[in-house]
Each structure stands twice: as C-alpha cells, then as structure tokens.
Amino acid sequence: MNFSRIAPRMVQAGFAGAVLGAWHLATSSGQVSPLLLPPLASVYRALVSLLATGNFWPDLRVTGSELLIAFSIAAIGGCVIGYLVGRSGYAVQVFDPLFAGLYSIPAILLFPLYVLFFGIGPGSKIAMGITIAFFPVVLSTIAGLRRVDRVYISAARSMGASGPRMFWRVMLPAAFPVIFAGLRMGLILAFLAILGTEMVASFAGLGHRIVDLAENMDSARMFAYVVFVVGIAFLLNVAVSFVDARLRREAL
C-alpha cells in the first residue's frame, strides 16, 4: 500500500464528508430553518426527480444555446482578430494595450445597456458572454503567435516553408498551448457571465430558474439546480481537457 499516494485523497474525501455531515447535523437538529438550508435528503429527492422528469431541459437548452453562440462568436472572432493583429508588429503595438485595457474594465457594467439594446431575452446574455470571452481569446492568440520561438520559424524557412504551410504546421502548433489556455478561460468566463446575467434579468435559463426558486423559497429544488449546474460545469471542464489532449496529440 502506498500511503503517501492515498493520503491526499483521504483528506479530500474527509473534507467533503465533514461538510455534508455538518449540513446534516445543522438541518436535523432543527437549529437551522429548512428555508435557508433544506435537509440533505430533500435536496437529494429534488435532484433525483429533476433528473428523472427532465424538467431541466428547457432551461438547459436556453443557457446552453446562449453559451454555444456566445463562445463560438468570441472564439472565432478572437482567434481571427488575434491572428490579424499578431501578424504585424505595428498592429500589436496599437491593439495589444488597447485590448488589455478594455479587458480590465468590468464588462458586467455594460449589462443594463445590453438589456436596453438587445432586450431581456437571450440577446443580452449572448452579447455579455461575447464581451467577456472575447478578450482572453484575442489576447492569448496575439501573445501565443508573437512568442513563437524564432528558431522554429528559421528552421522551417530554411527547409522551404512559407505562407499557409508555415502557419498551419509551425505557427499554430507552436502557439497552440497559449491560445488554448485563452479559449478555456473564455469558455469559463462566458458561462459565468451568462449564468450571472440570467440571474439579474431574464425570462429563462438555469440562472433564471435558480433565482426564481430562491424567491419562491423552494430551497430544496434550488439546491438541486445548483448541484445540477455544478455537474454541467464539471462536464464542460472534462470535455475541454479531452479536446486539449486530443488536439495536442493528433491534429497538430
């Protein structure tokens, strides 16, 4: 038995167990109102019925499609603009500080404006997601392409590479880890932005549902939705890691 390997896992499991145990004790002793913290068992029942009935579908579809549209636009736009800027030293001097400056503005401040422009439906959520995800993607694309080691470029040139071959076979794979880190960051931020803005003003979506349930004091189902969203975020993360490993190994 390799204790030093198992020990960290045991501490982690112990921590999770302690949190759940404290939750159970707090609710079963009657010290905490079930409106604030519902019993574990009722959260579990609510989660099971949520998954069994498939009641989450309409909200998941709204949030999922908002995320998909926002992230696709931000990713494609960020990569293309990052590539165009990254090609020229002059453009980098102009746009890199500009993008970095805009990135540091809390974009959420624009949300009331977006609701006015794009309405209270998915439009404003998508716009928010794009605004928030675009900057990490474009900045990392510029940085990734600019920091490609000169020796790779010289070596490829000496062997006759130029134009599209140079880009697809050398620049892109060399910059890929940095660009991918930006894409990953963009996806996470877009998801957060969309959930958050759904909570502030919306008709539908997972964020909307959670706030709605909280306002109706239906805490057990609200917690069930929170657990469900955490599960979605986890799956998203696993999918991204899988794509990363696969692209690194095969496509490049």
Added chain:
Amino acid sequence: MSGATPAIQVERVTQAFGPPGSARRILALEEASIDVARGELVCLIGPSGCGKSSLLNVMGGLAAPSSGKVWIDGELVRGPSPRKVAYVFQENALFPWRTVIENLKLGMEFGRIPKGERHERATRALEAVGLSEFAGYYPGQLSGGMKQRAQLARALALETEILLMDEPFAALDEQTRMVLGEDLSVLLARTGKTIVFVTHSLMEAVFLADRVAVFSARPGRIKHILSVEEGHPRSPAFMTSAKLSALRNQLYEILHDEIRKAMNLRGPESASQAGKGEER
C-alpha cells in the same frame, strides 16, 4: 562543367543591423569574401558578435545582406534554397510537438519531397546518425546530444549537397561534442557533403575543418584562413596528435588579440553608456 564552380561563393558580404545612419546601427560583418569548394568543410571561428552566424544566415538565404552577394552552385542566393542547402541550428530547433521521425517528415514536406519517399529517407537518415530506436520519441524525451543528432538527421534527409551548421554542438558537454564531432567527420567522408560550420571551439574547428576562417572582432572581417591538411574521416588519434595541437596553438595566436578586442568592446564602461543610450 559545374565541377569547376565552387559550391559556395561569398563576395564582399556586409551585414549591418539597425536603422541606417542611426547611432544604434551595428556593423556586424564587413566585406567578407570566401569560396567553399565542393566536399570541403570550412569552419568559421571568431569572437562573439563577429558576424559569423550572420554570414551563415546570408549563405542559407535566411537573411539578405546589406551589401555583397552569395552564389550557391553558381546561382545567386535570393532566399532559402532547400533543394541545395540544409541547416542545423544551435539547439531546440526540433518541433517539440512532433516526434523525431515526424520532424524529419515535416522537413521533407516543407522541402517538397514526394510523399512516397519520405518514410524511407527518414529511416535512412535516422540510421545514419544512430537514432533509429528513438524515431517515435518526442524531442523533449531526448538528451541534448540526441536532439542534435536528430536535427542533423532532419537536415540529412533533405539530401542536399550543402550543410550549414550554426554552432550545432555549442550547448553540449565536451565529451558529447567530441563524439559527435568524430561521427560528423565519418559522415562527411562518406557523403562528400560541403559543410560550413560555425563554432566557438578552437579544438572543434581544427579537428573538423579542411580550412578554418578566422574572423576579427566586430565589425567582423575574415582575418586569416588556416588550412588543416588531413583527410576525412578523422580518427580519435588525430585529436591527440602533435599536429592538431600545433594548429590549435596557431589558431589561438591569431584569435587571441581579436578576442581581447571583442571583450573590451563590451567592458563595464561601454555597457553603462549603452544603458544611458537606452533610456533616451
């Protein structure tokens, strides 16, 4: 026929960096001229910043000279010519996202070698440098010496007549570079390639070269050309011979003053002035 034309002709090549007329303009190389015969190994040696790597880049078509001309096979160089010239760089020039054999194949793809030939050529080149077993390894899994062998194989697979090597063994320890030097000499004797080799090491220069071109301190000029009359492949016995020591000492005497000059150029006083210049 073309046998009479030298493999490489360099005519009064000058290379300067920085905007013309500004104080920051650096004259790296001034009016360098040298002919390299077919099958010859010429070493370029000189103090840091003497423009020997710049000259190699001009020969390979990777950089355009400020003035002067280079001909490869009697043809004026205007850019990289992968059919005639292959390059070996100092280190880490393998693409780390590809395995060793994929690196070789990618080089051949860049060099427009027909797809059907690539695998066989790659296998042959890896065998020539003794890396067949490591074909499927990623560069990050190889030692420094193996990486340089792999880089050499990538250049060999292009089957060019000319090989340009820019301090290929500089990052290696002395024992590894001695072994690689011996192997290179054997390979050269077998393939009859024309090689231009930039180095900092006097020992390496004398051991490998048919001729050693000694550069002066910046602005670099070719100050002296030393001939090493010894056939290839060179044996380990040549490494310890009196002849090699004598040539090495001779080379040291020629280089000695230039190295001092180069060091003074970068002394503490001039360094602080350069710092002030930056601030402005």
